[in-house]
Amino acid sequence: MEVRIEPGNVDSVVSAPPSKSATQRVLAAALLHKGRTIIHNAGHSEDEAAALRIIEQLGANVSVQDDGSIEVVSVGVSPKVGKINCGQSGLAARLFTPIAALSDQEIIIEGTGSLMKRPMSGVGQVLQLLHTSLHDFNGFLPITVKGPLQPESIKVDGRDGSQLVSGLLFAMSAAADKPITIEVDGLKSKPYADLSLEILATFGKPVTHDDHSVFYIDPSFFVRRETIEIDIEPDWSSAAYLLVAGALAGSVCVKNLRHGSTQADRAILDVLRNTGAGITIDEDSICVKKAPLQCFEFDATHCPDLFPILAILAACCKGESYIRGVHRLFHKESNRAESISEMLQDFDVPYSIEDDTLCITGVRKLQGTVINAYNDHRIVMAAAVGALRANGPVDIPGADAADKSYPGFFADLILCGGKCTFNGDL
Numbered sequence: 001m002e003v004r005i006e007p008g009n010v011d012s013v014v015s016a017p018p019s020k021s022a023t024q025r026v027l028a029a030a031l032l033h034k035g036r037t038i039i040h041n042a043g044h045s046e047d048e049a050a051a052l053r054i055i056e057q058l059g060a061n062v063s064v065q066d067d068g069s070i071e072v073v074s075v076g077v078s079p080k081v082g083k084i085n086c087g088q089s090g091l092a093a094r095l096f097t098p099i100a101a102l103s104d105q106e107i108i109i110e111g112t113g114s115l116m117k118r119p120m121s122g123v124g125q126v127l128q129l130l131h132t133s134l135h136d137f138n139g140f141l142p143i144t145v146k147g148p149l150q151p152e153s154i155k156v157d158g159r160d161g162s163q164l165v166s167g168l169l170f171a172m173s174a175a176a177d178k179p180i181t182i183e184v185d186g187l188k189s190k191p192y193a194d195l196s197l198e199i200l201a202t203f204g205k206p207v208t209h210d211d212h213s214v215f216y217i218d219p220s221f222f223v224r225r226e227t228i229e230i231d232i233e234p235d236w237s238s239a240a241y242l243l244v245a246g247a248l249a250g251s252v253c254v255k256n257l258r259h260g261s262t263q264a265d266r267a268i269l270d271v272l273r274n275t276g277a278g279i280t281i282d283e284d285s286i287c288v289k290k291a292p293l294q295c296f297e298f299d300a301t302h303c304p305d306l307f308p309i310l311a312i313l314a315a316c317c318k319g320e321s322y323i324r325g326v327h328r329l330f331h332k333e334s335n336r337a338e339s340i341s342e343m344l345q346d347f348d349v350p351y352s353i354e355d356d357t358l359c360i361t362g363v364r365k366l367q368g369t370v371i372n373a374y375n376d377h378r379i380v381m382a383a384a385v386g387a388l389r390a391n392g393p394v395d396i397p398g399a400d401a402a403d404k405s406y407p408g409f410f411a412d413l414i415l416c417g418g419k420c421t422f423n424g425d426l
Contacts, residue, residue, distance in 0.1 A: 158187030191264035295319030304328035308382035368392025
């Protein structure tokens with residue numbers, strides 16, 4: 001699907017979609033919970049659909065209730081098939097591979113698209129340390145694992161992010177019969193590890209940590225409950241695009257965002273404050289209004305998914321902005337250091353990359369153009385927001401890549417007043 005977006009103003013109230021990061025983790029916890037889980041407000045993105053499919057393949061019985069909630073009944077990992085497909089979800093691959101390794105059945109973990117090019121060597125190294133057999137593994141998917149994984153204290157490298165750490169926390173909390181520790185060197189994306197800990201605690205498995213460098217799993221503190229009922233909180237990652245749209249082109253209010261969320265991308269609110277955007281916060285919504293925007297500095301090391309929309313925000317600020325953490329961009333749905341750079345170049349925005357920092361000089365108007373989003377959902381959505389401040393229409397081929405995380409993005413953009421026309425089905 002190709003979309004053309006005309007420059008213009010936005011003005012509306014919208015609801016943020018459910019957090020796909022939380023949904024995938026809750027589904028993993030529901031699989032491992034020996035009992036019944038009721039999940040309210042689960043999302044419907046491609047990544048969430050992949051996680052739902054995986055837990056069914058790994059043994060959970062899933063049913064959708066009349067009120068839209070999802071009921072999961074599970075006895076733990078008991079694979080129904082010998083293969084699971086993670087789609088294009090890097091989180092699913094790193095979260096569910098250790099979980100699949102709890103089984104003594106040989107299981108192939110595979111994916112599609114760009115996920116097949118994303119490094120998985122760290123996963124393989126850790127699983128081998130936990131006495132899991134690997135077959136036909138060259139550092140990328142597919143990977144064939146055969147457990148059962150044997151929980152024990154271990155040291156892992158966290159510099160590539162927290163997804164593998166989250167997978168280990170879930171898997172080892174499910175299988176440990178004595179206190180163990182996971183020592184993590186240089187953990188990145190710490191808020192996502194906090195999200196995993198929050199969900200584990202909801203399922204009666206509190207895990208403590210020492211400044212995110214050592215995680216302590218002690219089954220003697222776990223509490224067994226037959227039924228767990230949980231609501232998925234709205235997604236700050238998706239809301240960031242709408243909030244920035246308000247700052248650039250009018251006014252947008254996003255409802256239901258949880259102010260005390262552990263989600264990493266909640267940091268977008270701090271950045272918008274620093275730019276001077278008009279922000280109003282009440283109990284039910286967060287509203288952002290257009291204002292003269294000043295340049296900013298921000299370290300996105302722990303929230304790299306914000307990089308594309310931060311680049312668009314910086315492009316519309318007065319002065320030179322600096323966004324640190326470029327090293328976190330290379331192994332996403334695209335090489336985002338390259339795809340963001342090309343997006344800025346096509347929008348005719350001056351930029352440079354110096355060491356680990358993206359430097360962007362703001363302009364009054366972005367250039368109407370065609371954006372190659374490289375099948376990357378976050379580049380699609382960032383470019384669409386940038387189009388609101390262009391001097392002419394912006395075309396984005398492959399815009400349906402947004403479905404990976406936010407299938408309702410263009411519907412919400414239109415609701416806000418965005419002028420979108422589509423070549424293909426919305």
